[in-house]
Amino acid sequence: MNQKTLFVVKSAVIAALYAALTAVSSIFGLAYGPIQFRVSEALCVLCAFTPAAIPGLTIGCLISNLSSPYGAVDIIVGTLATLLAALLGYFVRKVQFKGVPLLTLLMPAVFNGILVGAEIVYLAPEGFQWQAFLISGLEVAIGEIAVCYTLGVMLCKAIQKSKLQNLLN
Numbered sequence: 001m002n003q004k005t006l007f008v009v010k011s012a013v014i015a016a017l018y019a020a021l022t023a024v025s026s027i028f029g030l031a032y033g034p035i036q037f038r039v040s041e042a043l044c045v046l047c048a049f050t051p052a053a054i055p056g057l058t059i060g061c062l063i064s065n066l067s068s069p070y071g072a073v074d075i076i077v078g079t080l081a082t083l084l085a086a087l088l089g090y091f092v093r094k095v096q097f098k099g100v101p102l103l104t105l106l107m108p109a110v111f112n113g114i115l116v117g118a119e120i121v122y123l124a125p126e127g128f129q130w131q132a133f134l135i136s137g138l139e140v141a142i143g144e145i146a147v148c149y150t151l152g153v154m155l156c157k158a159i160q161k162s163k164l165q166n167l168l169n
Helices: 003-027 039-048 053-065 071-091 102-123 130-161 164-168
Strands: none
Touching: 003 039, 003 053, 039 053, 039 071, 039 102, 039 130, 053 071, 071 102, 102 130, 130 164
16 A cells, blocks of 8 residues: 555544543543543544654644634644644653653643643633633643543553554554
């Protein structure tokens, strides 16, 4: 198969997985808001295995945020946070501890904590307030850390032990 076609297929599969897993999280009220535990964020570890994860995660997030209660702002800001986390996560993928790309898994917490945290406070009836931003950003970041460093690490180890690593490269 042509390399460009393979890249597009990998990206599309990642986007579909991200959107589907976010829909599952949404059913349980965990996909949107200040306290988020999007199961789909575990897929951010894929940036350590393939550059196809960058457009895949970004498009998957865009699709997921089309149903966000925060509307157009979340479609733009949330998707931008995912794009930046994926890009930087790919570039720091070689910083690992016992085979786990620690910085790659940290990027979603950093970018979503800052950007989505600011978005939530900006859209609040009181408007932007620094104290509220710090709390909201921390809440979002903690949810990201919880998912990325539990499910993301488990996914990373599963990929490394299986033949999936060869498919992702």
